[in-house]
Amino acid sequence: MDKHIILHLIPYIGIILIAIYAVKYFCQYFIASWGHIMGARMENNMRKDLFYHLQKMPFSYYDEKNTGQMMSILVSDLFDISELAHHGPENVFISGVKIIGSFIILTFINPKMTIILLAVTVIMVIFSVYQNNRMQKVFMDNRQKMGNINASVQDSLLGIRIVKSFANERIEREKFDKNNNAYRISREHSYKIMGRFIAGNAFFEGLLYVVILVTGAFFISKGTLRISDLAIYALYINIFINPIDILINFAEQFQKGFAGFKRFIKIVDTEPNIVDKKDAVTLKNVKGNIEYKNVYFSYNDQKQILDNVNLKIDAGKKVAFVGPSGGGKTTICSLLPRFYDVSSGSVMIDGIDVRDIALESLRNSIGIVQQDVYLFSGTLRDNIKYGKPEASEEDVIIAAKEANIHDYIMSLDNGYDTYVGERGVKLSGGQKQRISIARVFLENPPILILDEATSALDNESESFIQKSLEKLAKNRTTIIIAHRLSTIRNADEIIVIDDEGIKERGNHEELLEKGGTYSYYYNMQFEGLDIK
Incomplete structure (x- = not known):
C-alpha cells in the first residue's frame, strides 16, 4: 500500500479508535456504576420482600426458627445474591461471546484440531459441573454455619447481663468458639474443593496447549498444516481460554449467590398458615363476648394441649385462669388473637369466628400486657405510641397518666424524648410494665389479656401496677393469667386449669368453699409458699 494512502488513513483510523474507546468508556461506566446500582436496588427490594414475608409468619414459625439464621439471610445472603445478579449475566454473556467467536475462528483455521480441542473442553466441562455440585453443598453448609455464629453472638449479647451475673464469660466463649470453629472447618472444606476445581481446570487449560502442540506438530509433519497457521491457532487459543478463566474465577461468587x-427462596416459599380469608370481616362496635366451643389444640400435631375446651366469657366480665404451668392457660389466650389456630372447634368474638375476622381488626380489638415486656429501641414516646402510632401528644400524656408513669417520665431530663435503650434496659421492671400498660390505654381495646403481668415484680411494684391494671380492665372483657392468687380475688369468675382441662x-369465695385445687393453692400462698 502506498505510504501516502497510509498517511491519509491514519487520522481516520485514530478517530475511529478514539470513538471505540469512548464507547468502551460509557459501557464500562454503565457496568461499573449502574450495574452495581441495579444490584443494590435488587438487594433492597429482596430484603423488603423477605422482611415483609417474615412479618406475616405466625408464632409457630418462630417457635422453630433461629433469629440469627434469618439475620444472616437478610444481610449477607442477599448481598451475595445481588452481586451474582449483577456480575453473573455480564460474565456469562461476555465469556460466552468470546468462547463461541474464538471457536468459530479456530474451526475455520483447522477443523480437525478444533474437534480435538472441543473433546478436551467437554471433559473440562464435565469436571467443572461435578466440582460445582460439590461446591454447592459445601457453600450451603457455609451459610448454615455462619447463621449459627450470628445466632450465638445475638444470644450472648442480648443476655449479656445474665452472662456477667453468673460470671459465665468462659462458657459463652466456648459456645462461640464451637460455632466459629465449625464455620472455619466448613470454609476450609469449601476452599479445598475450590482448590481442586481451580487446579483441575488449570490442568485442563495446560492440556489444551499440549494437545494443540502435539496435534499441530503431527499435522505439520503430514503437510496438512503450516507452521504460521499453528502460531495463529495458538494465539486464538488464548482468546478461547481467557473467558474460561473468567468463568472459573466466577464459580465461587456463583456458588455463594x-x-x-x-x-x-426457602423462606419466601413458606406460606403463612394464619392469613385473612378473602371475605374476612372487620370488627365494629365490639361488645367483647367471647366463646370457646369444642376447642382442641396441639403444637405441630404433637401432644394435645387443649382437649374439648368449652368456655363463655360475657362482655365486660373479668375472668382469671389459674393452675400449674403447662396446663394450657397461655395457649387458650393465644388462640383469641390467632397467634395460633385451633386444631378443631372454634373461638368466637361476638358470635364471629376469629378465623373469619381480618387479622389487623382482630388484634386491634385485643390489648395484651405480658410478664416479659418488650420495649423497642427508641424514646419513651415512641414506645407508648406503638399501641397507636397516629395518637396525639395529648393522648400519649393521658395514657401515661392512666398508667401512673407520667410523673416519672417528667422527672427525666428529656421527658418523653428519653431514649430507653435496647429492650428498655434503662428502666426498672415496674417502669417497663407501666409503659406497656400505657400502650394498651392508648390503644383502648374492648378486650384485654393480662398474661402474668405482675408475677415478675416486687410486692410494692405489684401493688402499684395492680391499681393501673384494675383501672385498665374497667368496662372491658378481661382475661387474666395469674400465679399470684391475691391479684384475682375480685375476678367475676376464676377457672382452674390443669393437664386434664x-x-x-x-368466684373466689365459691372456690374457697369447695376446698378443691384453688383452695389448696390459695392456702399455700398465704402460708408463704409462692406457686410457680
Whole structure:
C-alpha cells in the first residue's frame, strides 16, 4: 500500500479508535456504576420482600426458627445474591461471546484440531459441573454455619447481663468458639474443593496447549498444516481460554449467590398458615363476648394441649385462669388473637369466628400486657405510641397518666424524648410494665389479656401496677393469667386449669368453699409458699 494512502488513513483510523474507546468508556461506566446500582436496588427490594414475608409468619414459625439464621439471610445472603445478579449475566454473556467467536475462528483455521480441542473442553466441562455440585453443598453448609455464629453472638449479647451475673464469660466463649470453629472447618472444606476445581481446570487449560502442540506438530509433519497457521491457532487459543478463566474465577461468587438464593427462596416459599380469608370481616362496635366451643389444640400435631375446651366469657366480665404451668392457660389466650389456630372447634368474638375476622381488626380489638415486656429501641414516646402510632401528644400524656408513669417520665431530663435503650434496659421492671400498660390505654381495646403481668415484680411494684391494671380492665372483657392468687380475688369468675382441662370454676369465695385445687393453692400462698 502506498505510504501516502497510509498517511491519509491514519487520522481516520485514530478517530475511529478514539470513538471505540469512548464507547468502551460509557459501557464500562454503565457496568461499573449502574450495574452495581441495579444490584443494590435488587438487594433492597429482596430484603423488603423477605422482611415483609417474615412479618406475616405466625408464632409457630418462630417457635422453630433461629433469629440469627434469618439475620444472616437478610444481610449477607442477599448481598451475595445481588452481586451474582449483577456480575453473573455480564460474565456469562461476555465469556460466552468470546468462547463461541474464538471457536468459530479456530474451526475455520483447522477443523480437525478444533474437534480435538472441543473433546478436551467437554471433559473440562464435565469436571467443572461435578466440582460445582460439590461446591454447592459445601457453600450451603457455609451459610448454615455462619447463621449459627450470628445466632450465638445475638444470644450472648442480648443476655449479656445474665452472662456477667453468673460470671459465665468462659462458657459463652466456648459456645462461640464451637460455632466459629465449625464455620472455619466448613470454609476450609469449601476452599479445598475450590482448590481442586481451580487446579483441575488449570490442568485442563495446560492440556489444551499440549494437545494443540502435539496435534499441530503431527499435522505439520503430514503437510496438512503450516507452521504460521499453528502460531495463529495458538494465539486464538488464548482468546478461547481467557473467558474460561473468567468463568472459573466466577464459580465461587456463583456458588455463594446461589446458596443464598436457595435459602431466600426457602423462606419466601413458606406460606403463612394464619392469613385473612378473602371475605374476612372487620370488627365494629365490639361488645367483647367471647366463646370457646369444642376447642382442641396441639403444637405441630404433637401432644394435645387443649382437649374439648368449652368456655363463655360475657362482655365486660373479668375472668382469671389459674393452675400449674403447662396446663394450657397461655395457649387458650393465644388462640383469641390467632397467634395460633385451633386444631378443631372454634373461638368466637361476638358470635364471629376469629378465623373469619381480618387479622389487623382482630388484634386491634385485643390489648395484651405480658410478664416479659418488650420495649423497642427508641424514646419513651415512641414506645407508648406503638399501641397507636397516629395518637396525639395529648393522648400519649393521658395514657401515661392512666398508667401512673407520667410523673416519672417528667422527672427525666428529656421527658418523653428519653431514649430507653435496647429492650428498655434503662428502666426498672415496674417502669417497663407501666409503659406497656400505657400502650394498651392508648390503644383502648374492648378486650384485654393480662398474661402474668405482675408475677415478675416486687410486692410494692405489684401493688402499684395492680391499681393501673384494675383501672385498665374497667368496662372491658378481661382475661387474666395469674400465679399470684391475691391479684384475682375480685375476678367475676376464676377457672382452674390443669393437664386434664378445666377442673374448677367460680368466684373466689365459691372456690374457697369447695376446698378443691384453688383452695389448696390459695392456702399455700398465704402460708408463704409462692406457686410457680
